[in-house]
Amino acid sequence: MAAAAATSAPASGPVAIVAGAGRLPLLIAAALDRAGRSCRVLAIRGFADPATRRRADATIDLLDVRGALDTLTAWAPAGVTLAGAVARPSPAALLNTLAAYRNREALRSLASGGDDHLLRGVLALLEEHGLQVLGVRDLAPNLxxxxxxxxxxxxxxxxxxxxxxxxxxxxxxxxxxxxxxxxxxxxxxxxxxxxxxxxxxxxxxxxxxxxxxxxxxxxxxxxxxxxxxxxxxxxxxxxxxxxxxxxxxxxxxxxxxxxxxxxxxxxxxxxxxxxxxxxxxxxxxxxxxxxxxx
Incomplete structure (x- = not known):
């Protein structure tokens, strides 16, 4: 099945931070605040730190691919950045069987191969849905x-x-x-x-x-x-x-x-x-x- 053509994200939208564990999501948010750029935080349940969850605009399960894409698309961000540690889906994460079932095809392709394969798959999935992926170097080069x-x-x-x-x-x-x-x-x-x-x-x-x-x-x-x-x-x-x-x-x-x-x-x-x-x-x-x- 051919990949959907990516569309340009609106330059005026917020930066969306998909937040895993650690301080990096909040450090990026602080850097964007100092630069006068708006941002929204999508926290991954079970990984994002308490401080990040308090700052978050929304929270999703690790395996809820559809929910994440729906949320990000609704925000119409100027760009999306992935920040913080997230482990590969584990038996504990599979407790959310509804999310796993709804996203079984996407998860099957993402879970095979090494870490580089997994990350390339995530990037491709975001870009197929018209979301521009940005890195820390683009958003907070001082880090x-x-x-x-x-x-x-x-x-x-x-x-x-x-x-x-x-x-x-x-x-x-x-x-x-x-x-x-x-x-x-x-x-x-x-x-x-x-x-x-x-x-x-x-x-x-x-x-x-x-x-x-x-x-x-x-x-x-x-x-x-x-x-x-x-x-x-x-x-x-x-x-x-x-x-x-x-x-x-x-x-x-x-x-x-x-x-x-x-x-x-x-x-x-x-x-x-x-x-x-x-x-x-x-x-x-x-x-x-x-x-x-x-």
Whole structure:
């Protein structure tokens, strides 16, 4: 069946924020408020934080695809942005059997494949219904990591070697829809992020680096490297760090964090940078990889 032709969204409409877990939906809303742009928040039940739900204009179930599309279409937004964490539909989410049954065809196509497939499916579904999808970089570019040093500290030679190795590793893994982060000590890879997320990856790295019984000293030059996958649609699922990431990285034994400049969110940047300085970690924004010579 041919996809419906997308229509241009009205430029004068509000920005619609489809809100999952975490602070990002409210940070985007605050940035839009400061810029004098109207916005409406569609909270996903069971994922959106209490503060987000209080701010929300409407709430939907995760599996209620039709309800979400009907709500967004009625708002006639200038654009839609997907913000905050949402897990893949789980048995718990399937308790809403009515929503699942009503949307079974859409859910069947969205639930197959990896995370990239899922996100591409969501984007295509929104665009087929005439909704323009915007990214954080379009709406709140100040939330993105800049290039260069963010805090008071910088990497030494050993840490620079770790950053370079981690950056090359993540670039090589990009086609495989693995993760967006790795922990590297010089050229030794301690952990690569999988579906469990960055926090649990850092816990694994801590266990591996501090043997026996977590009491050993971490290897020299241990760093967390995080960046978007090559070719990733930067309107959704951007890598992100914040104060919790800094705390977990320090506990794991990292001496610094390097992220992709312009493609990684830095949540609560003043607090994140201050905590990194106090814990002795450098924060570094990595410029994009150079284009290969033709």
């Amino acid at each position: 993105m990591a800049p290039a260069g040093r963010l805090g008071a500290l910088g990497p030494d030679d050993g840490a620079e070697a770790s950053v370079a190795a981690g950056r090359a590793l993540l670039a090589s893994l990009s086609p495989h829809d693995v993760g967006q982060a790795a922990v590297v000590a010089t050229r030794r890879v301690l952990a690569v992020e999988g579906p469990e997320g960055t926090d649990r990856m850092l816990a694994r790295a801590r266990a591996l680096a501090r043997r026996p019984f977590g009491l050993g000293r971490p290897p020299a030059g241990m760093v967390l490297v995080k960046r978007a996958k090559d070719g990733q649609d930067l309107r959704v699922d951007l890598p992100a760090i914040g104060p919790r990431t800094v705390k977990r990285a320090a506990e794991a034994g990292c001496i610094g964090i390097a992220v992709g400049a312009g493609d990684t969110l830095v949540l609560d940047r003043p607090e994140t940078v201050d905590l990194a300085d106090r814990l002795g970690l450098f924060l570094l924004g990595l410029p994009p990889d150079p284009e290969p010579a033709r």
